[in-house]
Amino acid sequence: MQLKKSRKIMNEETKNQKFTMSVELSVLEALGINLYSNAAAVLSELVANAYDADANxxxxxxxLDGERIVVRDDGCGMDVRQINDRFLTAGYKKRDEEGLSSPKFNRPFMGRKGIGKLSVFSISRSVTVYSMTEGGIPEGLRIEAGALQEAIKxxxxxxxxxxxxxxxxxxxxTTLIxxxxxxxxxxxxxxxxxxxxxxxxxxLDERSSEEGGFKIVVNDNPLTFADRQELKKLEFIWEFGEETIPSVALPVGVSRYVIEDATIDSGRNWKLKGWFGTAKKPTDLTDDEEAGSLKxxxxxxxxxxxxxxILEKLDFSRLFGNYxxxxxxxxxxxxxxEEFEDIATSDRQRLIEDDERVLALQAFLRKAxxxxxxxxxxxxxxxxxIDAIKRFPKLKEWVDARPPWQRDSAEKMIGTIASLELEGRRAGEDRKALFRSGVLAFERVGLRQASEDLEQLSGVTAVDLLPLLGQQDAYEAGLWVDILKSRIRAIEQFQHLTSIDEKEKVLQQHLFDHLWLLDASWERAVAGGKMEENLRNIEPGLFxxxxxxxxxxxxxxxxxxxxxxRHVIVELKRYSVKVETNDLARQGAKYATxxxxxxxxxxxxxxVSKIEVIFVLGKPxxxxxxxxxxxxxxxxxxxxPINGRFxxxxxLIAxxxxxxxxxLAASESARQLDELLGSLDEVSEE
Structure with missing residues (x-):
């Protein structure tokens, strides 16, 4: 809002006109009621005013009681004239009227436009102000937003x-209620x-009151670095010029870097301070409902x-930006x-983007x-x-067992998988599956490298082939481990389905997906696999x-x-169903014929002679x-007669x-890899 500037001091005898406020309604709505969309932004304006008033x-x-907010500071306070001229005057330009810094502690003024005090009307309809200067008379006034709007009309x-x-x-x-x-x-x-x-x-400094220290206290508890939620999420941090964040405010093990040259324009002494950092996962910056998005x-x-x-203004599309x-x-x-334009928008949340200072900042940050x-x-x-190896010690054993030239790559592969951003409730299981696949794939990478080494040799002997064959055995054993473990899980599931006497349709689907349960030589890489097939549909045009x-x-x-x-017909019966041999033989003969x-x-x-019929039953x-x-x-x-059996x-399960x-027990290579991959399943991921 923009209040009309008024320096008129009301006659003390006219008590009800002791204070005067004048403002256009459109200004009130634009710069007060509607400008600030959240309470934190409003309170920030009041905190800035206290800082400029040399408050400690x-x-x-x-x-309080769920119905009011009280903000008080121990700054210089205001008398009647100052309340009218400064507080009740929208657009009061503090830096023009009072200089560039506060009188007591020489603090560069935060305020500039003189409209921040109007922000209170965006969250409150009634504001009471109490203020008193050193040795002065306490003054009090109440502003009702409704009455103010009526006067404006x-x-x-x-x-x-x-x-x-x-x-x-x-x-x-000064106190505002x-x-x-x-x-x-x-x-x-x-x-x-x-x-x-x-x-x-x-x-958030630790200076004494005499030194100009400034504390922000919410419900009797001062703000500290512990309230800075984004600091708690950091895995890496880069600081401009020097380390300024206390180590105690950062997570244990955070990696710290200093960007020593933080000068944007040495001729004009434009420098940066502060920091930026990355979290372990992007979701670490979006999950805090109280602090809002930290990203x-x-x-x-x-x-x-x-x-x-400012991140979205940097034209920076790398993965790094998500963290x-x-x-x-x-x-x-x-x-x-005079040569420097005010480039902050009214709500101090954005900058005028074509200003040379903004462009210089963006270019510098993009490079950083x-x-x-x-x-x-x-x-x-x-x-x-390192973190993954702590969670899965078997991975460390596997890395240590790699040839020296492979270890760095093996660690990088583990770190890459560990750092992937996976979402959903199965994220932990998905990461373990990636570790398993990564280990097996790495075995294959090692095999290929060994093959390439042998290609450089002339007159390859059996001694040269032994290391390659050893790696190939480990790779094939690793593949079998995954296959065998998945098959054992399929067997356990099949056992569960039969124990609860599941319907034939469910048993049929599971057995069709895992025909090796009937015969280990039956894999899916065969021809003509069909489930629940109508005899009319076996061959188009024939019956x-x-x-x-x-x-x-x-x-x-x-x-x-x-x-x-070889043609195999499989007929399944429910686990609890008792059938007669003669009935099965007739049914089998029908299908075979x-x-x-x-x-x-x-x-x-x-x-025709290769047709066979198998019955899967719960009882003889x-x-x-x-x-x-x-x-x-x-x-x-x-x-x-039908080449059948049951x-x-x-x-079948046993x-x-x-x-x-x-x-699994017989293969030493498979056993070792099985222990490694099994350890990935045993550890829960937080």
């Missing part, structure tokens, strides 16, 4: 109501306010924000003098970021590798026929044809109608487990 301490009682001056000053506020300094709060804009917690204010000021770089001038975020946060001090952006990004790309994988010519209908659970021409018919119609009669089939012969002989007599789920676990 500004205290913020945030939302009537084109009249507004006279804030004089009020008595309570004893607790009759002290040197904000009542009738606007819920949405003031809807943050005291903890959130602390975090946001701590990031907006660079006045930006705030630019300060004279200790307070002048640009809320960056920081706070940069560039006092040359707020210079005084490029250099830091290159350094980061080199050292970060190594650091992440299965009985010898008499009648069509055969039905659905085969699973049909497989191997590359050698149908398939035989189709093969003969395609002139593939030589493959019944032997109703069996003569006085052994059950095994009865089964053989019934199933022989297998029980329990036997056989598969024994087969693959015996292989």
């Amino acid at each position: 301490r500004v205290t913020i009682d945030w939302k 009537e084109n009249e001056s507004y006279h804030p109501e004089p009020v008595e000053v309570p004893d607790e506020y009759a002290v040197k300094g 904000l009542d009738d709060l606007k819920t949405k804009r003031a809807a943050i917690t005291a903890a959130a306010l602390r975090k946001r204010l701590a990031r907006r000021f660079d006045v 930006n770089i705030i630019v300060l001038a004279r200790g307070r924000p002048i640009q809320e975020g 960056v946060t920081g706070q940069i001090e560039a006092d040359f952006l707020d210079l005084d003098g 970021f490029v250099g830091a990004s290159e350094e980061w790309s080199k050292v970060r994988p190594k650091k992440e590798a 299965a026929k009985e010898p008499e010519g009648d069509e055969i209908t039905g659905r085969i659970d699973i049909r497989y044809a191997t590359l050698s021409g 149908a398939l035989k018919s189709l093969l003969e119609q395609q002139q593939r009669g030589d493959e 089939p019944g032997t109703r109608g069996m003569a006085l012969i052994a059950p095994e002989d009865f089964y053989k007599s019934q199933f022989a 297998v029980l789920y329990d036997a 056989g598969a487990q024994n087969q693959y676990e015996e292989y």
